[in-house]
Amino acid sequence: MENKGFRCGFVSIIGRSNVGKSTLMNRIVGMKIAITSPRVQTTRKRIRTVFTNEDGQVIFVDTPGVHRAKTKLGQYMDRAALESLEGVDVCLWVVEPKVKLTEDDREIADLLSKTAKKTIIVINKCDTVKKEELLPVTDAFSKLAPFEAIIPVSAINGDGVDILTREIIKNLPEGPALYDEDTVTDETVRSLSAEIIREKALKNLKEEVPHGIAVEIVSMKEEESITRIEADIICEKASHKPIIIGKGGGMLKRIGSQARYDIEKMLETHVALKLFVKVRDSWRDNENLMKSYGYDSGDL
Ligand SMILES: Nc1nc2c(ncn2[C@@H]2O[C@H](COP(=O)(O)OP(=O)(O)OP(=O)(O)O)[C@@H](O)[C@H]2O)c(=O)[nH]1
Numbered sequence: 459m460e461n462k463g464f465r466c467g468f469v470s471i472i473g474r475s476n477v478g479k480s481t482l483m484n485r486i487v488g489m490k491i492a493i494t495s496p497r498v499q500t501t502r503k504r505i506r507t508v509f510t511n512e513d514g515q516v517i518f519v520d521t522p523g524v525h526r527a528k529t530k531l532g533q534y535m536d537r538a539a540l541e542s543l544e545g546v547d548v549c550l551w552v553v554e555p556k557v558k559l560t561e562d563d564r565e566i567a568d569l570l571s572k573t574a575k576k577t578i579i580v581i582n583k584c585d586t587v588k589k590e591e592l593l594p595v596t597d598a599f600s601k602l603a604p605f606e607a608i609i610p611v612s613a614i615n616g617d618g619v620d621i622l623t624r625e626i627i628k629n630l631p632e633g634p635a636l637y638d639e640d641t642v643t644d645e646t647v648r649s650l651s652a653e654i655i656r657e658k659a660l661k662n663l664k665e666e667v668p669h670g671i672a673v674e675i676v677s678m679k680e681e682e683s684i685t686r687i688e689a690d691i692i693c694e695k696a697s698h699k700p701i702i703i704g705k706g707g708g709m710l711k712r713i714g715s716q717a718r719y720d721i722e723k724m725l726e727t728h729v730a731l732k733l734f735v736k737v738r739d740s741w742r743d744n745e746n747l748m749k750s751y752g753y754d755s756g757d758l
Pocket residue numbers: 474475476477478479480481482493494495496497498499500501502521522523524582583584585586611612613614615
């Protein structure tokens with residue numbers, strides 16, 4: 459497979475929260491690995507995925523949206539985003555097609571010019587604007603940071619994504635593939651399952667509650683025709699517990715059946731999923747608890 463001139467390297471995807479970083483990464487690798495949602499701060503830790511074609515291999519590092527951190531978890535998320543820039547070959551800075559730049563945009567631009575990484579600016583969500591509205595956006599961002607290319611895409615419908623992929627590979631160093639061509643991620647099935655459950659909780663719960671949620675897989679047993687999973691949904695206030703359980707257990711059931719559906723698709727087997735709700739006061743400010751839910755600063 460590896461012809462002469464094959465390129466391989468690491469690409470960090472950074473940008474404000476909710477601009478579509480995870481959606482874009484999933485679109486390029488052609489599989490839903492990172493969870494996505496209309497809420498801000500969906501991604502909490504770095505997730506690696508791998509894209510391979512005959513010209514090259516791209517190892518993507520999806521990161522949490524850069525934002526002003528209020529909790530220890532928030533600080534962890536910012537570090538995960540910023541430190542992802544170390545050791546990568548190319549940085550994708552994902553933005554929305556809006557001319558008005560935010561403080562966060564400027565902060566990111568600042569950071570990028572300091573790190574002197576090759577940067578590709580990706581204007582995502584182009585399906586939401588008319589073509590003629592793009593030019594002023596391109597203009598505004600091009601003044602902010604040095605870049606290799608500015609590419610408009612829509613992660614939702616795939617427009618521009620092939621052009622982007624080619625541009626990324628063009629900017630990688632020559633070298634052999636690091637993963638075999640079938641690898642899409644090095645995340646474990648356990649951690650992907652926990653994320654799927656968290657995604658369904660984000661989707662179904664209203665405001666306030668979702669940001670304080672973590673999911674811990676307590677056990678996962680593979681039997682011949684079924685995988686049995688027990689998981690805890692951790693919330694940070696006693697008052698959140700009845701909301702997550704819902705009337706007559708309805709909310710928890712809904713989260714559980716949506717998660718089970720997606721986990722079954724991923725594992726290609728039947729799944730029995732049991733969910734429990736636990737309260738851990740202010741876990742987002744407790745490093746030990748954070749660690750046990752998979753947010754370990756030592757991993758950064
Ligand atoms: N219309 C439109 N919506 C999009 C596009 N890409 C992503 N979205 C939506 O934008 C929202 C946020 O997407 P995510 O991929 O979770 O965003 P993110 O940048 O990873 O967010 P964080 O993980 O919180 O930093 C979701 O509701 C997506 O469906 C796009 O190209 N067009």
